[in-house]
Amino acid sequence: MLLKDKIAIVTGAARGQGASHARHLAGEGAKVIVTDILDDLGKAVAEEIRESGGEAEYVRLDVRNSDEWSAVVGDVVKRYGTVDVLVNNAGVCEFAPPAECSDEEWAYVNDTNAGGVFKGCRAVIPVMQQHGGGTIVNTASVQAVKGTADYTAYQASKAAVLGITRSVALTYSKENIRANAVAPSVVDTPMFHRELEHFAQNEWFDFDAWLEMQPISRASQPEEVSKMVVFLASDLSSYSTGGVFPVDGGLLA
Numbered sequence: 116m117l118l119k120d121k122i123a124i125v126t127g128a129a130r131g132q133g134a135s136h137a138r139h140l141a142g143e144g145a146k147v148i149v150t151d152i153l154d155d156l157g158k159a160v161a162e163e164i165r166e167s168g169g170e171a172e173y174v175r176l177d178v179r180n181s182d183e184w185s186a187v188v189g190d191v192v193k194r195y196g197t198v199d200v201l202v203n204n205a206g207v208c209e210f211a212p213p214a215e216c217s218d219e220e221w222a223y224v225n226d227t228n229a230g231g232v233f234k235g236c237r238a239v240i241p242v243m244q245q246h247g248g249g250t251i252v253n254t255a256s257v258q259a260v261k262g263t264a265d266y267t268a269y270q271a272s273k274a275a276v277l278g279i280t281r282s283v284a285l286t287y288s289k290e291n292i293r294a295n296a297v298a299p300s301v302v303d304t305p306m307f308h309r310e311l312e313h314f315a316q317n318e319w320f321d322f323d324a325w326l327e328m329q330p331i332s333r334a335s336q337p338e339e340v341s342k343m344v345v346f347l348a349s350d351l352s353s354y355s356t357g358g359v360f361p362v363d364g365g366l367l368a
């Protein structure tokens with residue numbers, strides 16, 4: 116019960132890693148606000164957590180929308196008193212190389228991945244300041260540190276996540292607010308399967324050979340990232356802020 120009675124918001128929690136993070140935070144005693152734009156899947160995740168004895172509810176939140184952030188955080192504070200944990204997990208991935216990345220793709224990916232993280236931090240920080248602090252876990256990627264061809268907007272957005280994380284950590288450390296980023300490599304989720312479909316169309320890309328570059332040569336399961344998220348959200352990581360924590364099978368090494 117590392118997060119007993121803590122109030123936690125998780126974005127993009129209707130499926131994939133976010134759903135797993137919500138389950139693990141609830142399993143550690145947190146009251147979890149499951150948020151996403153996929154309402155039916157999000158409601159099902161919250162219901163499943165409640166059925167297994169945890170506390171969770173689903174609330175729609177498009178992370179690109181500042182008004183929705185204000186409304187959701189305001190409502191959570193009204194009902195539960197504060198926000199102790201924010202897990203900024205929502206993300207999208209598109210694959211255009213630099214010379215072909217459209218304005219629309221650039222805006223969509225960066226507004227979601229970087230803008231969503233920024234807006235989430237901006238919405239919860241005043242609440243955390245007023246209530247003695249909190250922890251923020253932002254979802255970056257190994258792509259924030261190490262490149263792969265074709266991921267122009269995605270790589271830029273994930274590098275921005277590291278910048279936002281450091282800025283929050285450095286600005287609010289005296290107010291007991293910690294912010295860290297988790298950097299997964301390959302996680303077995305719907306996003307990853309869409310990536311595989313994309314790269315299957317490229318003759319030059321051999322996924323198995325690529326995976327062999329990774330010392331632990333397999334995709335991770337979402338749960339393996341969730342354990343790092345629980346660590347960063349809880350007091351287990353009390354001396355860590357502004358960091359980037361790989362869950363990458365050793366890829367960055």
Ligand SMILES: NC(=O)c1ccc[n+]([C@@H]2O[C@H](COP(=O)([O-])OP(=O)(O)OC[C@H]3O[C@@H](n4cnc5c(N)ncnc54)[C@H](O)[C@@H]3O)[C@@H](O)[C@H]2O)c1
Pocket residue numbers: 126127128129130131132133150151152153176177178179204205206207208227254255256257298299300301302303304305306307
């Ligand atoms: N799967 C991987 O291999 C991998 C690797 C590194 C990092 N990541 C990152 O991990 C995070 C989770 O991804 P995943 O693998 O679970 O993918 P996923 O596509 O399965 O889940 C992403 C979730 O984000 C939600 N989402 C998208 N846009 C949103 C918006 N505007 N507002 C609210 N929710 C929105 C989706 O509805 C979905 O539920 C993402 O930030 C992703 O970039 C994934």
